[in-house]
Amino acid sequence: MNLFRLSLAYLRAQPLTAGLNVVLLALGVATITVLLLVGRQLEDGLSRDARGIDLVLGAKGSPIQIILSSVYHLDVPTGNIPLASALRWEAHPLIAEAIPLALGDSYAGFRIVGTTHAYPQHFGAALASGRLWARSMETVLGATVAAERNLIPGRQFIGVHGLEGGTHAHDYAPYTVVGVLEPTGGVLDRLVLTSVESVWDIHEMDHDHDHDHDHDHDHDEGHAQHDDQQHDHDHDHDHDHDHDEGHAQHDHDPVADENADRQITAMLLRFRSPLAAVTLPRLINSGPDLTAAAPAYETARLLGFVGIGLATVRGFGILLIVTAGLGLFIALYTALKTRQWDLAVMRSLGASRAHVMSHVLLEGLILAAAGALLGLLLGHTIAELLGQTLRQAGEMGITGRVFYTEEAALFALMLLVGVLAALLPAWAAYRTDIARTLARTR
């Protein structure tokens, strides 16, 4: 009968009270744990997917939207930018690397991204099988796409208009899978990569095929498409301004320099020198057609918005823990009044003051530890369920199967709560007057 078993026996004698306190503590701990897991993975995910990207060029519009659409592939783009404007900045001496992105189509909810080989290389993505694309309509799949759609090199699939799974299928122009990437843990896993030319070409074909159909009015924002001559309401107006926002397009008119009228959705830039961060954004934003968005800044701003919500939930979690700690204190203190004889008897059997004090402290510690462990388990389960059931959480790579050092700190904090709640009752146990208690008839 050691001290631990003794304390445990007394807790088991009051299963409802002990259970209630454990559950209250666990709820508080679970709330904080879910916040920690989701918040941290969100931050990690955001910084991982933006690693090495100093600036993003997009169409005039909200910088946050540009970052969300082009770096994290979460939102629709603000529009398209002329390839020529983007290329002008690629050649800038302060730019070390420039990666073009052409968005607009998707396959089974996964975005098809027209880009260059520099894009997977930037994130250090290795090929699991096959090779990188060489010609138009060849694609390399992110690991998740390949696994979920059960695709291997050599297979073909049909893309559709729109980023969120549009209705119009490019069924005359299948993509061919030529490679599959190793999992990166980042946004790349959920993308279908192809050449920019593929995106241009398919919409050119699209145009040819759909020439007779009147489908061009209802393009979603974010369609990389080519200009359609049949926009009857725009026909008489300035040609360059009547495209749907977000359509990477190319002009149907025969032109001498093809690049001059080509469009892409965004350009990811890496600086050669930190100096560029000071001068380039202002320079770019002062131009007529581009917005420069810095992922680091926009991400921090975004987390700032989210932070208010997170702080509220965290406050709620702390409130739960404080309530549970108070409940623990009241339970131990009330139990002590009816247990004075027990403690006095223990003393008469040879237990020291320190002994009975530890006995009461241990009860608080056991309850707190049980509540903390249950709460951590619950928190991880909830985070895992969130990642598996909520599409957005899954796309951000939220999982309950990671552990952070802060959880150890949280556990230690809970033990402290247990000790604090048990401190006064333990002190009362320490001070128990054995002779007086034993002499008293209840």
Place this chain on the structure above:
Amino acid sequence: MNATSHAPPPVLRLMALSFDYGDGQLLAFPDCEVAAGQHCLLLGPSGCGKSTLLHLIAGLLRPVSGHVELAGQRVDALSGAALDRFRGRHVGLVFQRLHLLPALSVEDNLLLAQGLAGMPRDRARVSELLERLGVAQRAHARPDDLSFGQAQRVALARAVINSPPVILADEPTSNLDDDNTREVLSLLQTEASRSGASLIVATHDRRIRDAFDLRLELAA
């Protein structure tokens, strides 16, 4: 105890003992010596200080003057954890209200008594003792589920489990009818004698007066 020809050394010696509850009324106790294995009755009306004397002997209270010598050790000279350990090893206590720990099984109550006294936990000893007292089949029961008679036997087992040289019993019979009184008293004396302990019973119950050779009468 190893002197066979001489009188055995006293296991308990009270000298010029007095106590004050802080109400200005000094309780003075007569000197007394109890030989090892000898049983003794502390007799007196309620409020005369019987329980106080038991508590002084057990070191639960500290005398104002005089001293208590138990098994060759000045109890009043000990303090803190050393006193608690000494009490656990050398004094078995039987309370009028038995005060078994309700959260623990009968067996665990006895194992705890061994553990708190710093003795090795000896399950064989526990079951042997419960067997002898006829409550072995209740070893895993909770004290609340025992009959009063069974609980009394368990409380007695707890008092003798560490084979202390002195067993102190406070009003063990005051709520019992004549038959039960006889039985409890006989159990107490038998178990005390079996482990060579001196049984010291404090009571106002004059029915058990004749069962003791050595009697210490306390005045009101």
